[in-house]
Amino acid sequence: MSFLITEQQWSAHAMVSPYLSLRIGDAVPVAGNSASIFEPGESAWYALLCRPQQERQAESWLAARDVYAFHPVTSRQTRVRGRVREYERRYLPGYVFARFDGVPVPHRVLASPFLTGALCRSDGQWGVLGPKRLASLHEMRARDLRQEDERREQKRRADAARRVRAGDRAMFKAGPFAGLHCEVVEICAAGGIKVRFELFGRENSVTTTGTTLVTLPSKES
Numbered sequence: 001m002s003f004l005i006t007e008q009q010w011s012a013h014a015m016v017s018p019y020l021s022l023r024i025g026d027a028v029p030v031a032g033n034s035a036s037i038f039e040p041g042e043s044a045w046y047a048l049l050c051r052p053q054q055e056r057q058a059e060s061w062l063a064a065r066d067v068y069a070f071h072p073v074t075s076r077q078t079r080v081r082g083r084v085r086e087y088e089r090r091y092l093p094g095y096v097f098a099r100f101d102g103v104p105v106p107h108r109v110l111a112s113p114f115l116t117g118a119l120c121r122s123d124g125q126w127g128v129l130g131p132k133r134l135a136s137l138h139e140m141r142a143r144d145l146r147q148e149d150e151r152r153e154q155k156r157r158a159d160a161a162r163r164v165r166a167g168d169r170a171m172f173k174a175g176p177f178a179g180l181h182c183e184v185v186e187i188c189a190a191g192g193i194k195v196r197f198e199l200f201g202r203e204n205s206v207t208t209t210g211t212t213l214v215t216l217p218s219k220e221s
Contacts, residue, residue, distance in 0.1 A: 037065050037111075041103035045129040047119040048096045048109070058096045058114035069098035072137050097129065097137060154191060156211065164193060169216040172197075175208070181216065 048069070050058040055071040062069040072091040096115070104126065109115060118126045164170060168184040182197035185205065193213065196205045
């Protein structure tokens with residue numbers, strides 16, 4: 001048995017098929033000369049619904065049409081069989097928050113193979129998101145990035161602290177005491193290093209990090 005594909009059906013298939021094999025992290029090609037998916041009007045934010053695990057593709061599809069979009073995620077690294085892999089955990093899976101520089105045209109937006117709808121008001125119209133709600137969503141991501149930076153800094157300090165031992169001779173390589181020699185007194189659990197040194201004829205004690213010290217050869221060597 002055979003059947004014919006009309007020119008319209010073939011055009012629709014050709015438009016969607018390049019996206020069917022895409023995975024998270026793939027780049028979406030920009031389609032030239034496509035009709036605008038919004039009309040002149042006031043800029044506003046909308047919450048769009050997308051297919052499972054396709055938030056990034058939806059963002060790229062929107063970006064190719066001059067619409068900024070994001071979905072709040074937190075990045076994590078895990079070690080599997082000796083290999084470090086990075087993965088994302090979505091705060092709100094299935095949502096993409098998009099800013100249109102005008103009034104979105106729903107049927108054009110939903111022509112995307114990745115988007116399925118939008119959060120609507122009681123009258124069925126797409127709902128505009130308020131600035132406070134968006135600020136809280138952005139803050140979720142910013143807060144996570146700050147926490148991730150703090151974890152990395154703590155790990156860096158702990159790694160540096162492991163390179164010295166109590167009793168080692170060292171020298172400050174940075175900070176207000178740069179160039180002064182000191183002695184390592186104690187390695188703190190949080191990665192800090194307590195040292196003592198002489199300044200203006202008096203013994204002083206401070207807690208620093210391994211990144212500000214360089215160890216010196218022992219006197220015996």
